[in-house]
Amino acid sequence: MRKKSLDNKIFLQYVSLVLPGMLIFTVGLIIPLFMAFRYSFTSWNGMTKEMPFVGLENYKKFFTDSYVRDAWAFTIKFTIWNTIIQNVFALLFAMALDSAVKAKKIYRTIFFIPCLISALITGFVWLRMYSNILPKFNELIGAHFNFLLFGSKETVLLGLLIANNWQWIGYWMLIYLAALQSVPLELYEAAKVDGASRWKQFIHVTLPMLAPAFTICIVGITTGSLKVYDLMVSSTGGGPGRASTSIIYLIYNTAIGGRQYGYGSAMSISLVVVLLIIAVIQVGILRKREVQA
């Protein structure tokens, strides 16, 4: 009898803890997802009452649409480069700040400040940097560097990568820094006793101990990059032409600007599926490599 009452108490506790989050999650994510799934089988324009059912037409179009293919190609390139650059530099900066560098708190703050700025402002700042500020350096030093990175199809990816990495490296650096500081010193001492060099200590002690941080950073950067949108809004507008149109940018333009809500919904459902697959694969692979101290 007493056990039953305890079970009920625990159950109520569970429910009271789960319910608020579950409601928010349901209203903000699950319901829209179901609605988008439903719209994806219609040719609804987002305005009329009628939502003509078109079956799998939107999905068929999705697989043959060259704009979708180009947007995915751009998004994947952006994601791969972002994941590599941000992880490498964030780790390097974290290691530098984890050592006996003077004024490291100041550096930490400086690296972190850009990620407090909205991505919209970052885009605008870098548009100005490339078109107005950096070309002045050319005039000052008599050089001819091409700083107009947003101006052509060949350089726009580089321009956006610089802007995005400038903003986010500091954030991921803090995660690596926290992970580095939590590695037990005894492990390094034991490695030293075994005659391990600094490089071997890094490979056999530091890297394995950073595995959980790698999981967080790689999954976070990948999914964040696949969803990039706001940076383009205030900088390239998805251009020149469609050269920097990410998949999210295309979905928004199609569904809202282009009044093809049904097709836009099909695109977003496909994006969710891709994001899920990538996240599951990444977490699966990375978790296997994690070790406990």
Add this chain to the structure above:
Amino acid sequence: MKIKKLLSLTVVPTLVIASLTGCGTQTEAPSASEVTEAAPKEETKPAEEGKEQEKVVLKVLAGQSTTDAGVEDMIDEALAKKYPEITLEWECVDWGKDFQPKMQQYMQSGLPDIMIGKAQDVTTYGSQGLLGDLTGKEYISKVLDAALPGVTLDNKVYGLVYNALYQGVYYNKQIFKDNNIEIPKTQAELKAVIDKLNGLGITPFATHFVDTWSIGNITMQFAINDVFNKTPNWGDKLREGEATFTQSPEYRSAYEYNKLIFDNTWKDETFSLEQTEADARLVQGKAAMKVSGSWSIQNFLDVDEKFEFGIFPFPNQTGDSKLIFEPNITFMKSADSPYQDAIDKVFEVVTNDKELALEIYNYTKTASMLKDVTPTFTNPSQADIDKYASDGNIVDANTGNTQLQWGGFQEENAKDIAEWLQGNITIDDALKAADARKENSKP
């Protein structure tokens, strides 16, 4: 184990029910016609007669052009003097980017009482029965007759056009004067002007193609004179299969004029430059001309208030192109709003209060669409505008904009033009792409 089972039994139905409820709500969202026909809700009854002093808060969705930000404070101030019981709750958004998405959103949840957009929005939303009829209202009689056709559907007026933008080629008068350059009327004359300017080392055109809307805007300027002026229902013909972009020499010319401009501007920079920078360079004499609209005047005068500039229509092959005027700030009211009287009072204030009208026109540097109100700001291009107007050489931008939708069509075509200018596709590819998306072209 039992607890887990119970928990899952609770969670799963909750999720399913919540999801279905959400879908159901959407299905039952009010349609255009339902919105029109719906009776005012109990809790939102308007002020009854004899209770005029009852406080009313009107929701306003303002889709603004770059010139318009700040107008809302002026209207608030004037309204507070005449009708202190009416308060406007503003939501100001960028017309080009956010007005349509916001309208889409509100069409599901209920429209704001007042919407401020462009005259072309009347075609989009008026045709769905969402807008209130303004026909016969006293304030409509204050509006210039020329502004009414663009906001009239089935003989009913659905928009109060407040100001207008002029579009054409803005030019630096000093450069033209110093180099004895005459205003070109034909393409041949324009090419001669371009050659002369290039010979003098002056960039002929100031451009900012990083803004896709700029390419879309100038292409429509060309098309209004070359396509829609001759075939006003060209968009309908496109949708009916009687006309195509690929088969239309006029539309091809309109695309090719973009190339003419691109070849005679700062090619390397234009896809990185914004409007403010391009406008500033025209004022500074770094370029001689800019295909633009009145939205550039604020920038011109901000850089140099004594800048001397004029305007002429972009020359076409036959030399009969006209200056384009675009009805801009257009007040519309929700057909469903329970506050029809209060909205009428707001519209009465904006049309009757000449001081307010002057303040707005002088601030936005735009032309008046109200009878007997003439802006007093120094507009060096006004003499040119008056000349074209008196000669009957003015055409309404709505001739094109009500035929071809901006979002999803004109905007996408502009991206194709950008791709073509950058050498990624051919002009034929760009024209074919426009034909391929014709189902999205209806406003």
